[in-house]
Amino acid sequence: xxxxxxxxxxxxxxxxxxxxxxxxxxxxxxxxxxxxxxxxxxxxxxxxxxxxxxxxxxxxxxxxxxxxxxxxxxxxxxxxxxxxxxxxxxxxxxxxxxxxxxxxxxxxxxxxxxxxxxxxxxxxxxxxxxxxxxxxxxxxxxxxxxxxxxxxxxxxxxxxxxxxxxxxxxxxxxxxxxxxxxxxxxxxxxxxxxxxxxxxxxxxxxxxxxxxxxxxxxxxxxxxxxxxxxxxxxxxxxxxxxxxxxxxxxxxxxxxxxxxxxxxxxxxxxxxxxxxxxxxxxxxxxxxxxxxxxxxxxxxxxxxxxxxxxxxxxxxxxxxxxxxxxxxxxxxxxxxxxxxxxxxxxxxxxxxxxxxxxxxxxxxxxxxxxxxxxxxxxxxxxxxxxxxxxxxxxxxxxxxxxxxxxxxxxxxxxxxxxxxxxxxxxxxxxxxxxxxxxxxxxxxxxxxxxxxxxxxxxxxxxxxxxxxxxxxxxxxxxxxxxxxx
Amino acid sequence: xxxxxxxxxxxxxxxxxxxxxxxxxxxxxxxxxxxxxxxxxxxxxxxxxxxxxxxxxxxxxxxxxxxxxxxxxxxxxxxxxxxxxxxxxxxxxxxxxxxxxxxxxxxxxxxxxxxxxxxxxxxxxxxxxxxxxxxxxxxxxxxxxxxxxxxxxxxxxxxxxxxxxxxxxxxxxxxxxxxxxxxxxxxxxxxxxxxxxxxxxxxxxxxxxxxxxxxxxxxxxxxxxxxxxxxxxxxxxxxxxxxxxxxxxxxxxxxxxxxxxxxxxxxxxxxxxxxxxxxxxxxxxxxxxxxxxxxxxxxxxxxxxxxxxxxxxxxxxxxxxxxxxxxxxxxxxxxxxxxxxxxxxxxxxxxxxxxxxxxxxxxxxxxxxxxxxxxxxxxxxxxxxxxxxxxxxxxxxxxxxxxxxxxxxxxxxxxxxxxxxxxxxxxxxxxxxxxxxxxxxxxxxxxxxxxxxxxxxxxxxxxxxxxxxxxxxxxxx
Numbered sequence: 001x002x003x004x005x006x007x008x009x010x011x012x013x014x015x016x017x018x019x020x021x022x023x024x025x026x027x028x029x030x031x032x033x034x035x036x037x038x039x040x041x042x043x044x045x046x047x048x049x050x051x052x053x054x055x056x057x058x059x060x061x062x063x064x065x066x067x068x069x070x071x072x073x074x075x076x077x078x079x080x081x082x083x084x085x086x087x088x089x090x091x092x093x094x095x096x097x098x099x100x101x102x103x104x105x106x107x108x109x110x111x112x113x114x115x116x117x118x119x120x121x122x123x124x125x126x127x128x129x130x131x132x133x134x135x136x137x138x139x140x141x142x143x144x145x146x147x148x149x150x151x152x153x154x155x156x157x158x159x160x161x162x163x164x165x166x167x168x169x170x171x172x173x174x175x176x177x178x179x180x181x182x183x184x185x186x187x188x189x190x191x192x193x194x195x196x197x198x199x200x201x202x203x204x205x206x207x208x209x210x211x212x213x214x215x216x217x218x219x220x221x222x223x224x225x226x227x228x229x230x231x232x233x234x235x236x237x238x239x240x241x242x243x244x245x246x247x248x249x250x251x252x253x254x255x256x257x258x259x260x261x262x263x264x265x266x267x268x269x270x271x272x273x274x275x276x277x278x279x280x281x282x283x284x285x286x287x288x289x290x291x292x293x294x295x296x297x298x299x300x301x302x303x304x305x306x307x308x309x310x311x312x313x314x315x316x317x318x319x320x321x322x323x324x325x326x327x328x329x330x331x332x333x334x335x336x337x338x339x340x341x342x343x344x345x346x347x348x349x350x351x352x353x354x355x356x357x358x359x360x361x362x363x364x365x366x367x368x369x370x371x372x373x374x375x376x377x378x379x380x381x382x383x384x385x386x387x388x389x390x391x392x393x394x395x396x397x398x399x400x401x402x403x404x405x406x407x408x409x410x411x412x413x414x415x416x417x418x419x420x421x422x423x424x425x426x427x428x429x430x431x432x433x434x435x436x437x438x439x440x441x442x443x444x445x446x447x448x449x450x451x452x453x454x455x456x457x458x459x460x461x462x463x464x465x466x467x468x469x470x471x472x473x474x475x476x477x478x479x480x481x482x483x484x485x
Numbered sequence: 486x487x488x489x490x491x492x493x494x495x496x497x498x499x500x501x502x503x504x505x506x507x508x509x510x511x512x513x514x515x516x517x518x519x520x521x522x523x524x525x526x527x528x529x530x531x532x533x534x535x536x537x538x539x540x541x542x543x544x545x546x547x548x549x550x551x552x553x554x555x556x557x558x559x560x561x562x563x564x565x566x567x568x569x570x571x572x573x574x575x576x577x578x579x580x581x582x583x584x585x586x587x588x589x590x591x592x593x594x595x596x597x598x599x600x601x602x603x604x605x606x607x608x609x610x611x612x613x614x615x616x617x618x619x620x621x622x623x624x625x626x627x628x629x630x631x632x633x634x635x636x637x638x639x640x641x642x643x644x645x646x647x648x649x650x651x652x653x654x655x656x657x658x659x660x661x662x663x664x665x666x667x668x669x670x671x672x673x674x675x676x677x678x679x680x681x682x683x684x685x686x687x688x689x690x691x692x693x694x695x696x697x698x699x700x701x702x703x704x705x706x707x708x709x710x711x712x713x714x715x716x717x718x719x720x721x722x723x724x725x726x727x728x729x730x731x732x733x734x735x736x737x738x739x740x741x742x743x744x745x746x747x748x749x750x751x752x753x754x755x756x757x758x759x760x761x762x763x764x765x766x767x768x769x770x771x772x773x774x775x776x777x778x779x780x781x782x783x784x785x786x787x788x789x790x791x792x793x794x795x796x797x798x799x800x801x802x803x804x805x806x807x808x809x810x811x812x813x814x815x816x817x818x819x820x821x822x823x824x825x826x827x828x829x830x831x832x833x834x835x836x837x838x839x840x841x842x843x844x845x846x847x848x849x850x851x852x853x854x855x856x857x858x859x860x861x862x863x864x865x866x867x868x869x870x871x872x873x874x875x876x877x878x879x880x881x882x883x884x885x886x887x888x889x890x891x892x893x894x895x896x897x898x899x900x901x902x903x904x905x906x907x908x909x910x911x912x913x914x915x916x917x918x919x920x921x922x923x924x925x926x927x928x929x930x931x932x933x934x935x936x937x938x939x940x941x942x943x944x945x946x947x948x949x950x951x952x953x954x955x956x957x958x959x960x961x962x
Contacts, residue, residue: 080537081535099530099537103537198539203770206769206770233541234539234541235539235541236539236771236772237770237772313766314769316764317581317764317766320579321534323580325578325635337575364764365762366762366764369764369765
């Protein structure tokens with residue numbers, strides 16, 4: 001039953017065909033068998049999950065259905081604060097941190113009736129594209145365990161692909177949901193900036209971070225999005241726009257939809273297998289009535305460097321609070337305040353986090369601000385304008401999600417610049433604040449999953465879900481990685 | 486001050502005020518902003534900077550600052566930006582303070598002050614919003630303390646920073662500006678103005694230059710002054726120090742200096758100070774603050790008569806001295822009380838003003854009614870009670886809460902002003918003191934007060950001394 005879709009599992013619980021306890025027990029035992037092979041979970045909550053499942057079953061017996069996820073076991077990236085449950089961001093500096101409150105996303109999935117199985121591995125503070133930068137060790141790709149799963153939500157994508165949860169919630173700052181979804185053969189969506197509350201989601205880069213679903217099917221992702229989306233007064237950047245029926249949108253089809261193909265995204269650097277698979281996705285859309293339009297997003301070439309100014313700058317400030325004073329790791333034996341803070345941070349943060357904190361600190365420094373952060377903000381405006389102009393002519397934009405299928409563990413870990421290039425197609429959507437989805441559209445000759453990315457207008461997640469659902473229906477692919485457990 | 490060649494120096498002073506806004510809750514969370522709670526009681530995940538939390542701006546804070554801006558003739562910007570000021574310190578849980586940097590809430594205002602009968606206009610550069618930091622408590626002496634404890638109650642308490650132009654030239658002007666600014670904030674009910682508790686704090690930038698020179702001298706920043714008087718004293722000291730250093734051929738260094746109130750000197754903080762780079766940038770967790778014109782117009786209607794206007798009106802309407810008007814206007818409540826007292830009787834406003842000023846603490850505590858003052862003033866003007874008795878009556882009224890006229894009658898504190906009623910007693914006193922009568926008639930006019938005293942003694946203080954004198958003079962010839 002671990003291969004069921006989330007919607008089927010939810011229906012089975014509601015129809016009393018199966019109990020939440022049976023489902024939860026099945027998945028917990030699968031986690032027990034599979035997780036040692038892929039390291040997708042950093043915290044598993046067997047007792048709490050079984051308790052919650054029992055409570056959901058009791059409610060069902062009394063005719064109470066909390067919401068669309070009633071009794072369905074799911075899991076979340078270890079970046080969302082969970083009251084009384086260790087929340088680490090896969091960092092030594094927060095290794096024993098128990099938050100005093102629940103993130104809005106956590107509140108919402110709980111009030112929708114979901115059962116929380118555990119917390120998933122990630123790149124430390126969401127900084128990475130391979131989930132190798134975790135203090136708990138790397139996550140391995142369930143399709144080929146010598147490969148990385150992508151990142152930073154690699155734990156969530158791998159866990160979903162391995163059938164160890166029905167869906168998960170990740171976060172995406174520069175592609176951290178879409179790129180691992182692509183590399184693990186699952187569906188991942190970064191909603192419009194402001195669609196999902198960031199309250200309780202540990203900040204990496206505040207103006208780019210956005211939580212979103214990772215699931216095995218487009219309707220499943222839509223169901224999770226319906227639950228977590230919506231205005232939250234605790235997040236000033238969340239937007240008060242009504243939440244439509246996202247599941248229904250997956251049935252809309254693409255008749256008459258104009259699909260933009262930005263020439264900048266199909267230039268050099270795209271792996272042949274990726275190009276072939278994305279072309280197939282386009283063909284499937286056209287065969288169901290969509291129209292292809294070639295477009296240009298002229299400032300695309302500046303996106304990566306713009307991102308690597310803005311994201312580290314914000315991170316350098318967001319991560320300054322981890323100083324050993326109030327919570328988390330504190331270096332032992334320091335003499336005096338400055339030594340305590342410096343050593344705490346030197347010992348508590350990993351290499352990639354330190355690299356970005358230093359880049360960001362530099363970019364914000366007096367005398368450099370205008371040349372770096374100030375300039376990057378201007379380029380960001382130009383990138384946003386590119387998309388706005390493109391959306392005058394097209395409804396969605398189709399691109400590869402990542403330039404290549406999953407690479408080998410350790411292949412790029414010592415070469416940050418090459419690693420950063422894995423996010424070249426996903427980063428622009430974060431800079432522009434627009435929604436994006438990655439949907440499986442093929443396999444490489446080596447049997448590695450490949451995803452297609454669809455980008456849409458602000459708050460038009462529905463068109464993305466409609467188009468992604470068509471690709472999913474037209475290109476049948478295995479949903480669960482063939483891991484023997 | 487002059488040097489031996491007769492060169493004259495003048496000071497250039499600019500003041501930065503941090504006023505704590507009197508909102509119920511903090512600037513970015515719902516915790517109470519109140520002073521005096523047990524350590525870390527008024528805190529939540531947001532103001533203690535837990536991972537994942539986000540700030541939400543308190544609308545009331547913006548409202549208070551906009552009203553202050555309007556009351557100081559500032560231009561309120563339609564769009565202003567909250568920015569992060571980054572630095573590490575254990576009393577700053579996020580390791581950044583949310584403040585305003587490049588785009589403050591309001592700019593270009595002024596306040597008029599009166600010094601030695603002259604009106605001076607002091608410019609206001611900007612008004613911006615920010616959050617306060619917490620407080621560290623050191624176990625043992627500050628230097629060498631083994632432990633430091635952080636109390637985060639004050640974290641994210643709303644502050645408004647009001648920066649003046651370097652328009653003041655003397656410590657008196659500095660003091661007058663501060664007092665006027667404080668009075669305005671208290672009038673607006675946006676700040677309690679308490680300097681000792683730190684809800685109204687002031688730093689001063691001061692430099693000296695030869696009179697007539699256009700360029701400013703090198704300035705020092707003075708901190709740690711917790712009363713108006715201390716600000717004036719610190720400025721006085723610092724101006725003298727800088728002038729002396731300059732006259733001795735030395736140079737002034739740009740530095741921060743702490744006022745040591747006990748020693749009466751400013752002390753350099755050099756050595757402790759590092760070159761800070763705060764890496765300001767707009768806070769991505771908060772949207773820009775938008776203040777629309779309609780809201781500004783609505784808030785404009787809530788601005789009461791301000792201290793400067795009130796002083797001028799009290800002087801012209803009631804003919805009281807400016808000094809009295811200033812004292813009365815130091816609090817809106819006192820000024821209102823004065824006007825109500827005058828209205829209740831309509832007697833001499835100057836006498837009423839004196840009474841109001843004499844009882845201002847009781848008025849502030851709300852323990853006195855304008856009728857009490859009105860009746861006492863009226864009874865004194867009509868000679869029904871003496872000055873001594875009237876004070877006693879007010880005290881009794883405060884104590885018992887009874888109407889002052891009832892008390893007057895109950896306690897028999899009415900003054901005898903009827904000449905005929907006093908004649909018999911005067912006759913008696915004259916009869917009992919023949920020697921003194923002889924001396925008086927012989928030219929010792931000073932003895933009149935002796936006779937007045939004797940009559941007062943006989944009447945147990947109830948006689949109107951003015952009437953007694955008249956009767957005595959007539960009888961003694």
